[in-house]
Amino acid sequence: MRKKIIIRQFSGVLVCLGLVLSFSLGAFAYTFIAPNSLWKFSGGSFNKKYLLYCTDTLGSSFTEGFTRWNNGRRNGSAVCSFSSTSSISGSNVDCYASALNNYSILGQTDYFSFNGNLYSYTEIDLNTTALTTSTTARSQATATHEIGHALGLGENNNMPATIMCQESGGRSVTTPQADDLNGVYALYN
Numbered sequence: 001m002r003k004k005i006i007i008r009q010f011s012g013v014l015v016c017l018g019l020v021l022s023f024s025l026g027a028f029a030y031t032f033i034a035p036n037s038l039w040k041f042s043g044g045s046f047n048k049k050y051l052l053y054c055t056d057t058l059g060s061s062f063t064e065g066f067t068r069w070n071n072g073r074r075n076g077s078a079v080c081s082f083s084s085t086s087s088i089s090g091s092n093v094d095c096y097a098s099a100l101n102n103y104s105i106l107g108q109t110d111y112f113s114f115n116g117n118l119y120s121y122t123e124i125d126l127n128t129t130a131l132t133t134s135t136t137a138r139s140q141a142t143a144t145h146e147i148g149h150a151l152g153l154g155e156n157n158n159m160p161a162t163i164m165c166q167e168s169g170g171r172s173v174t175t176p177q178a179d180d181l182n183g184v185y186a187l188y189n
């Protein structure tokens with residue numbers, strides 16, 4: 001299943017500490033993985049499918065992460081929706097537990113099958129090396145953060161009270177917040 005890697009978004013615990021000091025007081029702080037070309041899912045952010053290639057705690061952490069995004073509301077409305085599939089060809093988010101052999105990386109998201117700036121599917125790896133001996137809450141928050149990357153959001157270390165802030169940036173929340181949801185809405189609308 002592994003194909004050519006286009007770009008990776010790492011979710012580290014040891015990097016980006018310096019960025020915590022530069023807070024932004026702007027109305028929003030969300031970023032995109034490709035700010036100048038607005039990479040995003042082809043076909044929009046709704047009715048996306050995910051396929052779990054792992055079970056146990058990390059598999060259920062992925063499921064919880066998708067639920068958290070499905071439950072997010074911006075002005076009373078969802079900004080995305082995910083449901084599970086068993087169809088390999090129909091999956092937009094392939095979910096793996098992988099030994100990345102680096103404790104500083106909690107998860108990573110890769111993007112595949114581009115048509116211009118539109119990608120048709122992504123792969124998220126949760127790092128078993130770092131997470132299988134950690135808490136379920138941490139795995140769930142990491143999965144939720146990486147799903148934000150799959151949607152096209154970048155890191156948001158200027159605002160710790162967003163799911164797109166890295167753990168190393170002092171993330172203080174475990175679910176998508178208004179700024180995260182605004183970011184998805186802005187990208188797809």
Ligand SMILES: [Zn+2]
Nearest residue numbers: 009010011155
């Ligand atoms: Zn990240």
